[in-house]
Amino acid sequence: xxxxxxxxxxxxxxxxxxxxxxxxxxxxxxxxxxxxxxxxxxxxxxxxxxxxxxxxxxxxxxxxxxxxxxxxxxxxxxxxxxxxxxxxxxxxxxxxxxxxxxxxxxxxxxxxxxxxxxxxxxxxxxxxxxxxxxxxxxxxxxxxxxxxxxxxxxxxxxxxxxxxxxxxxxxxxxxxxxxxxxxxxxxxxxxxxxxxxxxxxxxxxxxxxxxxxxxxxxxxxxxxxxxxxxxxxxxxxxxxxxxxxxxxxxxxxxxxxxxxxxxxxxxxxxxxxxxxxx
Ligand SMILES: Nc1ncnc2c1ncn2[C@@H]1O[C@H](COP(=O)(O)OP(=O)(O)O)[C@@H](O)[C@H]1O
Ligand SMILES: Cc1cn([C@H]2C[C@H](O)[C@@H](COP(=O)(O)O)O2)c(=O)[nH]c1=O
Ligand SMILES: [Zn+2]
Numbered sequence: 530x531x532x533x534x535x536x537x538x539x540x541x542x543x544x545x546x547x548x549x550x551x552x553x554x555x556x557x558x559x560x561x562x563x564x565x566x567x568x569x570x571x572x573x574x575x576x577x578x579x580x581x582x583x584x585x586x587x588x589x590x591x592x593x594x595x596x597x598x599x600x601x602x603x604x605x606x607x608x609x610x611x612x613x614x615x616x617x618x619x620x621x622x623x624x625x626x627x628x629x630x631x632x633x634x635x636x637x638x639x640x641x642x643x644x645x646x647x648x649x650x651x652x653x654x655x656x657x658x659x660x661x662x663x664x665x666x667x668x669x670x671x672x673x674x675x676x677x678x679x680x681x682x683x684x685x686x687x688x689x690x691x692x693x694x695x696x697x698x699x700x701x702x703x704x705x706x707x708x709x710x711x712x713x714x715x716x717x718x719x720x721x722x723x724x725x726x727x728x729x730x731x732x733x734x735x736x737x738x739x740x741x742x743x744x745x746x747x748x749x750x751x752x753x754x755x756x757x758x759x760x761x762x763x764x765x766x767x768x769x770x771x772x773x774x775x776x777x778x779x780x781x782x783x784x785x786x787x788x789x790x791x792x793x794x795x796x797x798x799x800x801x802x803x804x805x806x807x
Contacts, residue, residue: 608708608714610739611716612735612742618747619756622661624745629690639687640666641664642665642691643655643691653666687713689713689714689715694731696719700734701738705738721744752784759777761792764795
């Protein structure tokens with residue numbers, strides 16, 4: 530077992546400047562006994578890979594490999610996670626773009642990822658509802674980013690923007706690894722809720738990882754007050770439905786509730802008509 534003092538020395542090492550690129554920790558475990566051999570407990574580990582191999586007689590050998598990248602990020606882990614949520618048309622993409630452009634003009638290396646499910650304005654750009662554009666990486670999942678972007682380029686990257694975060698199932702792991710272990714500043718924009726005001730994808734799951742959370746509001750399309758919710762104007766029921774002002778509108782609480790009542794009444798009326806006519 531890892532003792533508390535050993536754990537502290539791993540988590541908060543006191544000196545670590547000349548660490549080799551990779552170190553091996555071997556843990557030979559018998560069913561009832563664990564023994565950890567750490568060759569250098571003062572070394573600053575960046576992240577661990579744990580591999581378990583079954584030896585003859587059913588005793589597992591656990592190998593913990595600590596990767597210590599001698600990069601700027603590993604010497605002072607300065608990762609951050611900033612989350613921007615709100616309904617559609619609230620300015621999430623606009624805010625993400627503003628922050629990314631400002632980081633870029635301060636000399637930082639930046640990249641934006643968006644879901645490849647949204648092909649509305651062409652795959653390789655993110656575009657705000659006002660038409661502002663920026664090149665981006667359209668991906669099915671975030672875990673493919675490092676490979677698509679190139680490992681060397683990834684190491685040099687300072688800031689990663691993620692738009693339409695609700696569409697990425699691996700959002701939590703990606704953000705945690707990028708900020709905690711790779712020292713990246715991650716700026717995430719996405720819908721906190723879907724058209725039924727249920728949690729959307731993994732966006733809410735990353736709140737506990739975040740340095741900051743910003744909830745933006747739009748203007749209610751009916752009364753002009755602050756809008757917290759997105760009303761779907763069509764009858765379609767699936768959670769994921771790509772679209773803009775043709776399918777959705779931002780609304781305040783009163784007009785969200787009113788809108789849902791109208792939709793439900795319309796649905797019942799059309800069901801009734803179908804039954805009557807056939
Ligand atoms: N109902 C609407 N239809 C089209 N554009 C709108 C509507 N309401 C607001 N907008 C515009 O959308 C802009 C925000 O766009 P964007 O940053 O893409 O929002 P989000 O990413 O939150 O959907 C607002 O500044 C406003 O000019
Ligand atoms: C509410 C809601 C939205 N969507 C889709 C619609 C758009 O393609 C995006 C949101 O884009 P924006 O940048 O926030 O304007 O999400 C969906 O699939 N399901 C929903 O319930
Ligand atoms: Zn309203």
